[in-house]
Amino acid sequence: MFKKILIANRGEIACRVIKTARAMGIKTVAVYSDADKDALHVSMADEAIHIGPPAANESYIVIDKIMDAIKASGAQAVHPGYGFLSENPKFAEALKKANVAFIGPPVGAIEAMGDKITSKKLAQEAGVSTVPGHMGLIEDADEAVKIASEIGYPVMIKASAGGGGKGMRIAWDDAGAREGFQSSKNEAANSFGDDRIFIEKFVTQPRHIEIQVLADSHGNCIYLGERECSIQRRNQKVIEEAPSPFLDEKTRKAMGEQAVALAQAVDYSSAGTVEFIVDGDRNFYFLEMNTRLQVEHPVTELITGIDLVEQMIRVAYGEKLTIKQSDVTLNGWAIESRLYAEDPYRNFLPSIGRLTRYRPPQEGEQNDGTIIRNDTGVYEGGEISMFYDPMIAKLCTWGKDRITAIDAMRVALDTFEVDGIGHNLPFLSAVMDHERFRSGNITTAFIEEEYPEGFEGTQPDAETARNLAACAAAMNMIAQLRRTRISGAMTNHKRRVGKDWVVSLDGEEYPLRLKAKNEGAKIKFADGSKVKLLTDWRPGQTIMRATVNGAPIAVKVKAIPAGFALTYRGADVKAIVLSPRMAELNRHMIAKVAPDTSKQLLCPMPGLVVDIMVSEGDEVQEGQALATVEAMKMENILRAEKKTKVTKVHAAKGESLAVDEVIMEFE
CATH class of the missing domain: 2.40.50.100 (RNA polymerase II/Efflux pump adaptor protein, barrel-sandwich hybrid domain)
Incomplete structure (x- = not known):
């Protein structure tokens, strides 16, 4: 087995590869740019080599710099992760010439499948159904408009060497085709160093379902089930799951066999993914093949028990697959939520800065038998840079069935703390609670259809709002009682805490009476409803774990003047807790008017x-x-x-x- 491998990547995927290599007893080498000198993958690796300035086109995707790092470290093999050089045949060829193993497919397979135009032609020859489109390269915007009109709108404009949602635009008319062509071309050049563009028919109401394949260099190839990646924004996946709630066994088998046939047609070895779009009648069409490890590979690992990174390393070393198709079983359900450094309240625009707080939920098997896994490349105090992809973690949950996995994800998101940057945790929570998602009735247009005006947070229903008011009242009582003990010790005079309070949730008032008991608190609202609340929360804690009328709840908490900022299931609310007299006076306060930026x-x-x-x-x-x-x-x-x-x-x-x-x- 290899003694030392270099990871030609950064962030969470570099950390992911390091974990498996370490478990296999293999030493690792990290590479890093100026922006990543304090990155997590650098500290995790056995050694690290600096490769240049922050911009990827001056560091991570410069082949000569990676080759120099390989030579300096003496690494015997290279894992490329995903993105960057992972599907660059010139890089794979350079490794081959240097007698360094590439932990990925052969050069010929990368060239054939990495180019989306060539791959479609080969897919057709292998008997795989494909989407109608223009298979040639497009020179300029005028030609793009002409071709799009001939295919028929809507069309998808795509970078030939693209991936990860980069260099992709949907055009619904001539103006959109012209504008989308130029933007796709620019993004492709910046992200991949290759600005070739092609156009294909955009299938409306599609589901994005992909097949994971695994092959060795001895002619063996299997498929490991499917992943559904239909929850997308700007053609970039946000939530993935395995298996798909839409496929039946017959369709799964047909898609798997076609994926294997395509892989074998190009003498594929290593892990790879064949992506399909599937219509409402379960007709499926080849989209592309990713000749690398996918971002969403953890959900496949969770339902199959197979470590894909380990298999890639073993295949690259020349070993035969020890897994047969008959050995592959899909156990339970897994969900992956991508945590992005982007602000959902600003139309998901990127956010950068320092992670002043980063506390993922506890990983591993939970008390209820579910599993939490968090693949990440950041740490509390680290900085999110403007130079790289905004994804900072992949939170995964496993359960015995789909609803169990979704509910486990709801709880995991409730307890995932991130401060210092804008992030999409509230949006992920909202999707997990969305009835359409929970039913499995989803398409790639889910986000566009359900959030057409963008995401503005969720509004808690009446019961949830009352429960949050009860939580705020209980925390206020705990804080007040603590203050009386401190002030009483200093003055020898104990201040009494009242029982009557008014909790204002974003302006809506909840008058209540709270009685603290040894076993918790009993809260009676002015409308007659009652809540029994148990908690061990203490002032300063940022998550309040409690049971409200017997049901568990976990609420993120930040202290603010006269109350708390609460985050729960995609809702961000301010809970102001005042005495009845203070609440009466507060109603006369003049609201602060935001400055006019409309011009x-x-x-x-x-x-x-x-x-x-x-x-x-x-x-x-x-x-x-x-x-x-x-x-x-x-x-x-x-x-x-x-x-x-x-x-x-x-x-x-x-x-x-x-x-x-x-x-x-x-x-």
Whole structure:
């Protein structure tokens, strides 16, 4: 077996590979840029080598720099992770020439399947059903519009060398095709160093289902079931699960056999994924093959018990698969939620900064038999950089069936603490509670259809709101009693704590009477409803674990003046707890009015200005593109919200802006 391997990647996938290598007794080498000198993968590896500036095209995807690191470390093999150089045939060829093992497929398979145009042709030859589209490269926007019109809208514009949702746009008309072509081309060049673009028909109401394959260099190939990845935003997966709630055994077998046939047609070895889109009648069409480990591989590992990274390493070493197709069984259900450094309240725009708090839930088997797994590449106090993908963790849960796994994920999300940056935990919680998701009636349009105006948080129902008010009242009582003990010890005079309180949840008042008992608290609301609450919460704790009328609840807590900021199941509420007299006076307080920014275009996230499309004095129409800002390898086009006139432009192309910095002003 290999003695030392180098991981040509960063973040959570580098940490993931290191864990398996360590378990196999293999030493690891990390590589890092200036931005990653204090990264978790650097500290986890046995040794680490610096490879350049923060930008990936000056460090992580520069083949010569990786080759120099391999030579300096004496590594015998390289695991590329995903993204970066993982599907770059030139990198695999360079390793082959240097007599260094590539923990991935052969060069020929990467070339055949890594290029989406070639892979579709090969899929057709192998008898795999494919989506209608233009198989040739597209030179310019005019040709893109012509081809899109011939195929028929809507169409998907895609980077030939793309992946991870980068370089992909859906166009519904000529204007969208023209604009999408240029943005896809730019993103592809920045992310992959390859700006080739192709177009295919966009299948409406699709489900995104993929088959995991595993092959060795001795002619053996098996499939390990499927993953459903239909919960996507901007063509990037957000929530995945295995197996799919939609497939029956007949369709699963047919898709698996086609995936294996395609892999064998290109002499594939290592782990790989064949992606399909599936319509409402379970007709499936080949989408692409990813010749690498997938981001969502943990859910397959959880339901099969197979360590895919270990298998990749063994195959690269020349070993035969010891697993036969008949050995593969799908046990239970697994869900993966991708934790992104992006603000759901700002249309999911990237967020950067320091993680002032990062406390994942406890991993491993839980008391109820479910399992929690968290693949991450960050730590509390670490920094989220603007230079790389915004995903900071993959939270996974396993249960005996789908609803059990979903409910386990709800609890895990409730207790996952992240502060210092914008993040999508509230959105993930909202999806887990969404009845359509829980029913399994999902498509890749789920987020667009269910959150057409973006995500603005959830509103707790009447029972949940009352329970949160009870939690706030109980925490206030605990804090008040603690203060009386402290002040009484100092003054020899014990201050009494009242029983009557008014809890205001975002302005809605809940008058109540609270009686503290040894066994907990009994709370009676003004409308006559009653709550019995048990908790061991103490002031300073950031999660309140309690039972409310016998049901467990876990609420994230931050102390604020006169109350608490509470986060629960996608809802962020402020709970102000006042005495009845103070509540009466508080009603007369004048609300603070937010400043008017309606006549300004603000930068929605820290990023680089790629283009300014208008000049001072220009008349602009509603929906017109004003500026393009790039952050975390994604281009974001900012548009006019109404017809107006540009009075001043503050930003320039190539300038780096902070969040809420003024780009331009309007009349």
